Amino acid sequence: MTHLADQTGQAIFIKSGGFDVGGGCHAFSTREGGVPHGGQLEGSLARFLAAAGFPAGCTPVPLRQVHGNQVHTIPPGAHRSQVPTADGAVTSRSDVILLLQTADCVPILLRDATSGVVGVIHAGWRGALAGVVARTLEAMASLGASPSSIRAAIGPAIGPCCFEVGEEVAAPFARLSPALIEGQGPSWRLDLPGAVAHLLRRAGVPGEDTRTVAACTRCRTDLFFSHRGEKGLAGRLIAAITLA
Numbered sequence: 001m002t003h004l005a006d007q008t009g010q011a012i013f014i015k016s017g018g019f020d021v022g023g024g025c026h027a028f029s030t031r032e033g034g035v036p037h038g039g040q041l042e043g044s045l046a047r048f049l050a051a052a053g054f055p056a057g058c059t060p061v062p063l064r065q066v067h068g069n070q071v072h073t074i075p076p077g078a079h080r081s082q083v084p085t086a087d088g089a090v091t092s093r094s095d096v097i098l099l100l101q102t103a104d105c106v107p108i109l110l111r112d113a114t115s116g117v118v119g120v121i122h123a124g125w126r127g128a129l130a131g132v133v134a135r136t137l138e139a140m141a142s143l144g145a146s147p148s149s150i151r152a153a154i155g156p157a158i159g160p161c162c163f164e165v166g167e168e169v170a171a172p173f174a175r176l177s178p179a180l181i182e183g184q185g186p187s188w189r190l191d192l193p194g195a196v197a198h199l200l201r202r203a204g205v206p207g208e209d210t211r212t213v214a215a216c217t218r219c220r221t222d223l224f225f226s227h228r229g230e231k232g233l234a235g236r237l238i239a240a241i242t243l244a
């Protein structure tokens with residue numbers, strides 16, 4: 001359900017088909033549109049946002065992501081003074097762009113077009129187990145969103161083909177759903193995008209309104225950055241959403 005868009009011959013970003021129905025803009029970068037290893041977000045962001053069609057004049061809001069469960073609400077009228085430490089962010093403002101940076105972890109973009117609320121979630125296995133998905137949806141609800149009218153787009157992330165985990169990680173996810181774990185111990189493999197989709201459904205987001213980029217970052221390092229596939233020397237993929 002996704003398509004690749006090219007700008008000047010380079011694949012810079014991916015959009016989930018139909019996700020922007022009702023307004024707004026979203027995109028997931030490829031590695032070409034992302035932040036190279038050792039680079040700064042500011043060096044790549046303007047090109048990515050312009051190529052993906054984001055409106056000019058919106059303020060991008062990055063997060064300092066720490067694999068936790070803190071959610072930052074962009075307050076009305078406030079001016080960004082420092083980068084918030086959080087793995088989720090929500091807003092009802094139409095003049096900001098919520099941002100994530102990932103390389104194997106799952107970027108999730110959320111929109112309730114009815115109430116005019118958007119959100120982002122950075123979900124690695126730690127944050128997923130710590131409840132960052134449910135906490136972000138609660139923060140959206142506190143701005144007036146309803147889970148049943150939220151659409152979700154799950155971006156490029158490490159797939160169950162490649163994400164080997166130990167039993168201490170496999171066991172809690174298997175308790176969520178045995179289908180999230182593949183393989184045999186001690187080489188368990190976790191379906192992290194599947195786990196995120198499961199957590200979204202459990203929080204009331206309709207499964208039929210959740211779209212997943214079916215591409216593994218570690219299998220496709222030609223197209224994406226992969227922390228595991230590039231031995232910690234990966235750059236960062238950007239994910240972005242705005243209401244306007």
Ligand SMILES: [Zn+2]
Binds near residue numbers: 159216217218220
């Ligand atoms: Zn893979």
